[in-house]
Amino acid sequence: MSSLCPFAKGAIGVGSVCPMKSSEKSKESNSHNTSKQEKEEKNVEEKKIGAATIPAKCPFGYDSETFKLGPLSCMVCHALLYDSSKCMPCAHKFCKICISRFRDCPLCGADIEKIEADADLQATVDRFIDGHARIKRTQSNSDKGEETVAAQKKVIYEDVSMERGAFLVQQAMRAFRARNVESAKSRLDLCAEDIREQLKVTEDSQEFCSQLGAVLGMLGDCCRSMGDGDSAVKYYEESTEFLSKLPSKDLEVVHTLSVSLNKVGDLKYYAGELQSARSYYVRSLEVRRQAVKEHSNVSSQVIDLATSLAKVADVNRNLGEEKTAIEGFEEAVQCLQALKLDSAEAALEQKRCSVLNFLQSQLTENSSHVSSSPA
Structure with missing residues (x-):
């Protein structure tokens, strides 16, 4: 898998960090400086996109520029948890594939007697992925009916330095390097889906064609690593189809x-x-x-x-x-x-x-x- 992120060119400027790190004083200052008109516009926009009202900070303590490890990360692959599981009796939590390679807990050294799925934690991780980072596709939601928008319930954090595609690719690359290929493929599938939706709106934008071509190539790498040669060929061929347009x-x-x-x-x-x-x-x-x-x-x-x-x-x-x-x-x-x-x-x-x-x-x-x- 390529070490280059296909979203690097579109990354937000250096210096943007998770607002969780900003001081309370800064928050108060920003609050006083916000005009009544700006507040009203913001309320109207939230109604348009149907987004839940979320504070402008990452509630899990992630720095979206560097993606430091947080409480939803697996300490083995250093990516967000996939198929979250806990080893018993110590109850430390990892990706199922990652922890299945060990007899002793990598964190505390306790013998692993059994591994149990943690569906609640995985649901939290999935919600986090769905909402963390700027989601470009929401820009087209204003053309959809209110019922459709409300059904999607997209949660958007207001001030995050990297957009969703870069976030998903980074997590996929971490998982792939740690041989958690299923996790990598899952993140890349989400990323490809997002870009495809954008291409429907932007009519074969060169930027999105380039990004999708790179992501499809990475998906091909995942399938090849999993022994699925036929699917790998399909992804690689589709990758060349988009890249050949550029x-x-x-x-x-x-x-x-x-x-x-x-x-x-x-x-x-x-x-x-x-x-x-x-x-x-x-x-x-x-x-x-x-x-x-x-x-x-x-x-x-x-x-x-x-x-x-x-x-x-x-x-x-x-x-x-x-x-x-x-x-x-x-x-x-x-x-x-x-x-x-x-x-x-x-x-x-x-x-x-x-x-x-x-x-x-x-x-x-x-x-x-x-x-x-x-x-």
């Missing part, structure tokens, strides 16, 4: 698009569908060739190009097209050998060397195979 000048979009194509190719490759795998690898290669033409001075794009060349060459070799495969490996080697990195690009240098070593080993293997073949 300008190729955005390098993040180009990278995410090419990676999604390669991941479908990988799944087809390991399923033995070599022709299909090659078609996806070639599409990714074309995207990366174009990126290098437009951004020849970006080292990461050159390494991506070499990686795609290697993938196409490898599948060609497995299809019996030795000459074409060797040409592809050699082109990739030339790209990497010509690439000069400075000291600030140490991580890229490590990746360059890794790909180069693989390519050279493949060329050596092909040479040995040709020399040992009968005349």
Whole structure:
């Protein structure tokens, strides 16, 4: 799963923190400064969106900019609780998947005699997720009937620094890193649903297409980790559908698009569908060739190009097209050998060397195979 948040560009400015941390003095000052007209407008707006009247603070003590751990977090995966459970007899609470890996409580060390579901706590977590952070989709609720709006009962905290999508993605990435894939997928499903609703209103906004493409790619990663290759392919293909609508000048979009194509190719490759795998690898290669033409001075794009060349060459070799495969490996080697990195690009240098070593080993293997073949 990508470590980049697709909502980073739309994040609220630095400095916004959970108003829970503001002083009572500040609250009193803000109260006196609020005019009668502003109060009336606020009341009208709340009636329009049907939102519950909630103080402008996070009641659970979360800082929405840094997402510090709070009372609704699992201390194992550091994400919000999913399938909340308590280990008995100590009653400490974790995600069910997280605590099921332990024999002793990770917090107190007590023997775990059994694990019990905590439905009430999970209901609180779900309400918290539903209401915490600015929910963009509520902006379109004014066009709906009052009964529909009231039925949704969306709770909005008035002053939160990151919007709902960034919040859900951050929680999903934490859970995924801790191998709580079901939790990650659940958060990403909510995020994708939100963006789809926005796209219905904004008519294929580039921003939302980019966000949805990235989130769908992450959902593909979740399904692949869960062993559901068919669903992973569907998510990756849908991801490429949205990302293909966007300008190729955005390098993040180009990278995410090419990676999604390669991941479908990988799944087809390991399923033995070599022709299909090659078609996806070639599409990714074309995207990366174009990126290098437009951004020849970006080292990461050159390494991506070499990686795609290697993938196409490898599948060609497995299809019996030795000459074409060797040409592809050699082109990739030339790209990497010509690439000069400075000291600030140490991580890229490590990746360059890794790909180069693989390519050279493949060329050596092909040479040995040709020399040992009968005349």
